[in-house]
Amino acid sequence: MRHELAPKAATDADQARFVLAAACDLNGCLRGKRVEATALEKLRSGGMRMPMSALGVDIWGTDSPGLMQKGDLDGICEPTGRGPLPLMWTATPAQLLPMWMRYEDGRPYLGDPRRMLAAVLDRYAAQSLTPMVATELEFYLIRPDTPRPAPLVPVPPGHPGARDTIYSLDELADVGPFLDDVYRMADGCGVAVDAAVSESGPSQFEFNLKHAADALRVADDTLYFKQIVKSMARKHGFAASFMAKPYPAHAGNGLHVHFSLLDDAGCNLFDNGGPEGTALMRQAVAGLVAAMPDCTAIFAPHLNSYRRLCPGTLAPTAAAWGFENRTAALRIPGGPTAARRIEHRVAGADANPYLVLAAVLAAALDGIDRKDEPPPPTSGPSLDPGTARLPSDWRSALTRFANSATVARLFHPELITAFLACKHQEVAVFDRDISDLEYTSYLHSV
Known part of the structure; x- marks a missing residue:
């Protein structure tokens, strides 16, 4: 069975119109936000806020009440130092900015699987x-x-x-x-x-x-x-x-x-x-x-x-x-x-x-x-x-x-x-x- 190629999408990083800033959850799924590419430097310097529970959602993306007893605190997602990457799985050209999570006071959040491996x-x-x-x-x-x-x-x-x-x-x-x-x-x-x-x-x-x-x-x-x-x-x-x-x-x-x-x-x-x-x-x-x-x-x-x-x-x-x-x-x-x-x-x-x-x-x-x-x-x-x-x-x-x-x-x-x-x-x-x-x-x- 032959499969014809779809039209080639733009893949150069400089053509991206937005950034997908994301961290990896417990199931190995990326969770994050879409932001305009013009905000890339702001993300690199200050990160972004995201509920800590977002990395513990189930396979369907539903919050787990077991992680929300303290009022569903925000963590700070900051760049890992890798990227942005031209992972073009979207119809519109985009870049992935890999992130990982910490507490607001700077401590690593060890419910983040990437932080756990680093530890x-x-x-x-x-x-x-x-x-x-x-x-x-x-x-x-x-x-x-x-x-x-x-x-x-x-x-x-x-x-x-x-x-x-x-x-x-x-x-x-x-x-x-x-x-x-x-x-x-x-x-x-x-x-x-x-x-x-x-x-x-x-x-x-x-x-x-x-x-x-x-x-x-x-x-x-x-x-x-x-x-x-x-x-x-x-x-x-x-x-x-x-x-x-x-x-x-x-x-x-x-x-x-x-x-x-x-x-x-x-x-x-x-x-x-x-x-x-x-x-x-x-x-x-x-x-x-x-x-x-x-x-x-x-x-x-x-x-x-x-x-x-x-x-x-x-x-x-x-x-x-x-x-x-x-x-x-x-x-x-x-x-x-x-x-x-x-x-x-x-x-x-x-x-x-x-x-x-x-x-x-x-x-x-x-x-x-x-x-x-x-x-x-x-x-x-x-x-x-x-x-x-x-x-x-x-x-x-x-x-x-x-x-x-x-x-x-x-x-x-x-x-x-x-x-x-x-x-x-x-x-x-x-x-x-x-x-x-x-x-x-x-x-x-x-």
Whole structure:
């Protein structure tokens, strides 16, 4: 199926007539204001006022009463130092000015996910450690005019997994103009993108973002890249979805994190010259394994997320690790020892990249600080009966998150309170809904 290009929109920053000044909320959505481009310098110097509760709204954008007990205070959104960026997903040329929130007295508001990640990185800096981080992001291209997801190319009849076309060059060629525009816009925004591949699902793709010794920038880039993909999909007449599991019979969308640790000299502290890595790496693995079940709500933050984390797929269901083992939640990739790193494979593409990196890096540092030892590595999908399982549903994950002493060590109370208020409100909405399946099953049969 061919898709004709829409007319090319203006993308140069100097053509923008207004600025979208926005911060990232707990669900990874941008929240902010549209202001005239002439006000850009004023925003840079003084920021703008916005309710602190705006970063804790639910997935539908509804305020959470749990965050408004103090009269819905204003915070100050100030520029992050990045931008303005030519993220042109609007019909009228615009620029994005990335913001983050603080209190009026200057203290960072740690219910802001970007501020929470910065606080975790401060812990690393205090020990003269620098995380080297990269992300991999999966998504589906779908038709824009159907109530349920439909791939660009119809799935042929056959077995439930038909039309799985992993690493298909034909699929890459079919959407070549779209991919070209994604690379072009990413370059204009300073987002360092590496390889693109066709993934296993129909019209499913993955992009690798390049490693950087700046985890905050990598989280920024991951957030912006999702906007770039969605924008360019609209331009080409289709849509892009980062929903964790849009098709029951096909692969879910993941957000994989690769990271190592550098010392002041830029040396990889996970590299001991051999395949097994250093004691420091194993301590980081131990912290990640220990924290994983309690932090699953961060990696799988939505009702649909748990349809991806199911047995029999490459999405993990247990807190296990292994060398070159893609069935494990934590994989130690092979290759040159200088690139020895940990791949964290739990998060879905629907997760907030700031919170994912905050959870991963905070847990790794916790294991290092405690000098923990991990359980034995696994070499295949079979797991020891004693291996900790990840929560299998949304409510269980939120309960573990709320009651966890580990979570209390890793995250500031402001973040924990805001996240739980947001998620409990979303759970309540789904609980009140009567699904089509319920009506089909019960309306005329009982």
